[in-house]
Amino acid sequence: MAFRRRRAARDEHRILRKDRRGADPVKVGLVVLVACALIVYFGFSKSWPLSHPFRFQAVFPSANSIRLASPVRIAGVNVGKVVAIDGQEGTGNAVVTMEIQDAGLPIHKDARLKIRPRIFLEGNFFVDLHPGTPEAATISDGDRIPVGQTATPVQLDEVLTALQRDTRKDLQVLLVELGDSLERPPTAAQDAAQPAFNRGLSAAESLNRSLAHGEDALRGTAIVNKALQGVERSDLTALVRGLAKTGTALESRERDLGELVDNLGTTVAAIASQQAAVRSSVRELGPTVRNAHASLGSLNASLPNVRAFALELIPGVRQTQPTIDALTPWIEQARALVSKGELGGIVDDLRPTTKSLAATTAAGTPLLREGDLLGRCFRDVLLPVGDVKLDDGPFSTGKENYKELWYAMVGLAGEAQGFDGNGQFLRFQTGGGQYKVKLTGGNVDLGQPLFGNSVGRPLGTKPAWPGVDAKPAFKPAAPCYKQPLPDFAGTPTGPSDAGG
16 A cells, blocks of 8 residues: 555656746756856957947057057046057058047047157057147047157167267267356356346356246247148148249249359358347347337237228228219319319409409408407496496496486486477476575586575485596507406495585
């Protein structure tokens, strides 16, 4: 029984194993192999197989022991590596292919590359990349930088090969003599030919002083070099093309060029014979350059205004020709108008009249002077006096005295008019009242006093009679406008006495 039970359990176990389902061992093995292959590939290549990194080439004079996978750096930062090194056909140059990461882009067409040592005094090398200026165009994938924009370091063996024993000895002598010439004090004869600020200094001290002007000189040199590159990209090409044409033309005129060189030699000899004058001229170049710099600075500052003026002037210049075309018919008519038969004859007829008119104008000049004096008299004396308001006490009207004059004229006209149809006559009330009035002649002899009665108390006379001798002085030789104005405030205004 036990045997049968074990056999039955074994058969049941076999049935269960046949019914079980799982992964196919072959597929599992293939997946494992692919995974191992990918791990090995990424472990050695360290790049994505479907990616296409940016590549470009550069031609170097020599590979200079550069190796595959050597780094490419910008300002000391790794941005790529060397992936291929080949020779350039027909030359001894080396073509280096490099891969650049996105961090190292863009690279411009004026980029410069140099192979540098990573360790002082020989060692591994890397490619030092200067990506160029932003103004230049960028290179594309697969482009090549020419050999004129690349450089290689000078190796120590090249220096030792060039400096053989005789060369090294000559170099030592040269350095000793150069140092002695720089440090040797100048003689009295040498100082006599130098400017005052440079006397007593050695060559080295003079060079040190000249370095103070190096910053401005280098800045000016950089500006000049920048300007020599031209404004457009084709300016330098056009310059080279023009120089080529000039050289070709000079080659065709070889005889004339020889004569030019002979004349240049004669000119140089003449200049050499005037060394003292040339030395003085060169000595004055410094102040001249400084003054020219200030003048050119002022000129440069005025150029924007001149340019703006020129731009504003362009429309007027464009209208010059239409204006001339429009004026031409008028000029032709004006020429006919001023001809002998027209205005020319009239001018001849009017010439005697013009002379008479000139004489009349000359004779009228004194009259104008008198009229000027009269106008000044009215402006400075008569009109200001007429505008004065006289303070007559109880008789004051508060009006200007020129108005009071016309008021008196109106009163006289009313006094002289007829009162009825019998004609014009004047009536006076001769007496009455309790107030006695005595009238004397003052400075005028009346023969005897006059007496009368008045209904009201007399307030006085205004203005009081000043007498004959009180008249202002008459000065016919003095201009009217220079006379002082009358002092109205000083005139007596109180009532007169019985004899006034």
